[in-house]
Amino acid sequence: MSDLLLIFTDYTLRNVALGSAMLGVVGGVLGAFAVLRRQSLLGDVLAHAALPGICLAFILTGAKAPLILLVGGGLAGWLAAWLVLAVLRHSRLPEDSALGVMLSGFFGFGVALLTFIQHSNNASQAGLDQYIFGQAATIVASDVLNFTVLGGLALLTVGLFYKEFKLLAFDPAYAHSLGLPVRGLNTLLTSLTVLAVMVGLQTVGVVLMAAMLIAPAAAARQWTDRLEAMIGLSALFGAMAGVSGALISATRENLPTGPLVVLSMSAILLVSLFFAPLRGLVWDWARTRQHRRRVRLERLLLDAHVLHTHGTLTPQALAERRREPVAVALRNLEALRSLGWAQEHPQGFILTPTGEQKAHELEQAMRVLPQRVEGSS
Amino acid sequence: MNADLVIILTAILVSTASALVGSFLVLRRMALLSDAISHAVLPGIVLAYWLSGGERATLPALLGAAAAGLATVVLVEWLTRTGRVKNDAAIGIVFPALFSLGVLAVSLFFRNVHLDMDAVLYGEIAYAPFNTLSLWGQEVPESWLVMGSLTLLNLLFVLLFYKELKLATFDPGLAAALGFAPGALYYGLMTLVSFTSVGAFQSVGAILIVAFLIIPPATAYLLTQRLPVMLALAVGVGVVSSLAGYALAIWLDASIAGMMATVAGLCFALAFLFSPVEGYLTTRLRRERQRLEVAARLLVAHLAHHSQPVPEQEVLEEFGWNPRFLGQVREKALQAGWLEVVREGLRPTARGLAMSSAQLELGS
Structure with missing residues (x-):
């Protein structure tokens, strides 16, 4: 708890928390569009492709000013995205292969450049590899300002083009028929995703940035069917994961931030997948279980009713009819009795009036069912 | 080792x-x-x-x-x-x-x-x-x-x-x-x-x-x-x-x-x-070649309808081409031996006339 209060007093922690929150919000908002448009992995390519850009920016300017490196990374990411589109437009290579080629090709080039810089004994290079897995502890006030400008720019643009982006996400063909510049809007949205990646490079790094675009949106999707709510929740989840991951990593030295942020986000996602109202998997499973149980009991009652009308509702007879061991049949009769549908009798069991009534209703329903189907067809 | x-x-x-x-x-x-x-x-x-x-x-x-x-x-x-x-x-x-x-x-x-x-x-x-x-x-x-x-x-x-x-x-x-x-x-x-x-x-x-x-x-x-x-x-x-x-x-x-x-x-x-199959530049090059070829055939077919040689200026107006493109097309047609340049303008050769009428038959 005392650690948490440090956010407000400790200068470093405050910057870390603000920077990561900014990342979460921007990543969450743009990720929502990426996930809905099934372009989740384009973000992965953008992020990986930023590495050579960062290295080239360093080699060309010799400066380690984060903003210059971020711009270099952003440009490289943008180039990779453009190349993916070019390859898709002018060859028959499937989309996933085009993405994979750009991702690994750019990243490989980045690794080569990174090691080239490291081996050239440049004293000021120390810290360039923080962009691979992120190092939140290095975030200072000026970085937070950069993030705010970059992120603010992205969010403002989304706000301005919200209606167009919404249409693009759900019905691009309709957007096209309305005369909207679909290709231009696509490019714009991709460019905004590049901005989000730039905000995330210092915090989560190039390798894991994709998770900050995909996971918050996927988690938010479970809670709502409305785009506005999804974007809001996505931003909130992203910010929560960003702040908690960054704070945990800032408490210890040499703890890369990226993995911690991603794992926090994965935890939020898991909770959403399992427990979100309506779409949660747990409720699904519970419903299925309940339904199975009901069907099983109803079939049992019908079997018991047949035997009851013959006056031979004994465990042995039930076992024979249902091809199950006598012990199981006995347990089934006990189940019927505890529901108040059967009672003990000198010759074994009989159905209670409630049980008979219920069985009757079921038989009626089953007799009605085929007629209903025929009637409707 | x-x-x-x-x-x-x-x-x-x-x-x-x-x-x-x-x-x-x-x-x-x-x-x-x-x-x-x-x-x-x-x-x-x-x-x-x-x-x-x-x-x-x-x-x-x-x-x-x-x-x-x-x-x-x-x-x-x-x-x-x-x-x-x-x-x-x-x-x-x-x-x-x-x-x-x-x-x-x-x-x-x-x-x-x-x-x-x-x-x-x-x-x-x-x-x-x-x-x-x-x-x-x-x-x-x-x-x-x-x-x-x-x-x-x-x-x-x-x-x-x-x-x-x-x-x-x-x-x-x-x-x-x-x-x-x-x-x-x-x-x-x-x-x-x-x-x-x-x-x-x-x-x-x-x-x-x-x-x-x-x-x-x-x-x-x-x-x-x-x-x-x-x-x-x-x-x-x-x-x-x-x-x-x-x-x-x-x-x-x-x-x-x-x-x-x-x-x-x-x-x-x-x-x-x-790539020879579908490389970006290969395809563009091929398209460019095909465009010139079609234009050359068109030009020769047009010339075949005239008994007199046609001045280049007239061709330019007829097809709405720019002089540079006409130059490329003429070059292509000359290479194929469909065309000859005379003082009054462009005139199809016997080979060009044969190609043109074969093309017409193909089209009918």
Whole structure:
């Protein structure tokens, strides 16, 4: 708890928390569009492709000013995205292969450049590899300002083009028929995703940035069917994961931030997948279980009713009819009795009036069912 | 033993093994699943490393990592099947989570031991000559043994199940209908991808293995439309990238694996631009040629209707061409021998007239 209060007093922690929150919000908002448009992995390519850009920016300017490196990374990411589109437009290579080629090709080039810089004994290079897995502890006030400008720019643009982006996400063909510049809007949205990646490079790094675009949106999707709510929740989840991951990593030295942020986000996602109202998997499973149980009991009652009308509702007879061991049949009769549908009798069991009534209703329903189907067809 | 030779042969084995299975990943549109598998291999290796008490043992690492790779495939499929998340998002969710676990475990427990972050990212192929095993009294590099066996395994898989793989790749429905168990084949392929990722992990790291699995087959895909040719070309591109990448890496003093991936990327770019099948520039060039040819035929057909030579100015007005284009078209027609330039203008030759009337017959 005392650690948490440090956010407000400790200068470093405050910057870390603000920077990561900014990342979460921007990543969450743009990720929502990426996930809905099934372009989740384009973000992965953008992020990986930023590495050579960062290295080239360093080699060309010799400066380690984060903003210059971020711009270099952003440009490289943008180039990779453009190349993916070019390859898709002018060859028959499937989309996933085009993405994979750009991702690994750019990243490989980045690794080569990174090691080239490291081996050239440049004293000021120390810290360039923080962009691979992120190092939140290095975030200072000026970085937070950069993030705010970059992120603010992205969010403002989304706000301005919200209606167009919404249409693009759900019905691009309709957007096209309305005369909207679909290709231009696509490019714009991709460019905004590049901005989000730039905000995330210092915090989560190039390798894991994709998770900050995909996971918050996927988690938010479970809670709502409305785009506005999804974007809001996505931003909130992203910010929560960003702040908690960054704070945990800032408490210890040499703890890369990226993995911690991603794992926090994965935890939020898991909770959403399992427990979100309506779409949660747990409720699904519970419903299925309940339904199975009901069907099983109803079939049992019908079997018991047949035997009851013959006056031979004994465990042995039930076992024979249902091809199950006598012990199981006995347990089934006990189940019927505890529901108040059967009672003990000198010759074994009989159905209670409630049980008979219920069985009757079921038989009626089953007799009605085929007629209903025929009637409707 | 010669260190260069050890490294180069290791790289060639890595790229051959990867190209063989990678080709099917590209064809089956599962390229990004290999990205997920290769990332997920890390926690598997860390777990096996921890279970075996900090010894770097190859066999447990192989098995642990292959299990992790398969777990990724199963997880992604399960997530997709719940209907809560689309397939691409599922991939993008599963692998960062697993990779994060691995990275965290490495930084917490194995910092500065055998496994460090550099090795995770770009492998340690430069150390390949130092890890040797004694085999029948001979010192053999471990990487040769591991990658050699994997290459052999992949090659056997492709050769033995070639027919089944081909069918399941191009017509999964028919393969299932004929009872070829595409599921078993699919998991077999995924197992080999996992094995290859782990085996190559020590040499080229978790992320760059994707470059070896995908880029050479994708390059080959652009160059041919026949499966056997594609497999051979993919292996070829892999080997060329290994050799050139190694040379460049030594020259620039940069990561060997990174440079190999870079060269592979360049090969892809060349194939994209110049592939005889559908290269970007090849296609544009062909279109340009066809445009000129059609224009030349049109011009000659037009001239054939006139008994007198037609001045160029009239042609320009008739077709709305600019003088430069007319120059190119005239050149084309002259080359074909359809046209001659006289003082009054352009006049078709006997050959041009024959071509023109043949064309008219074809059209009627």
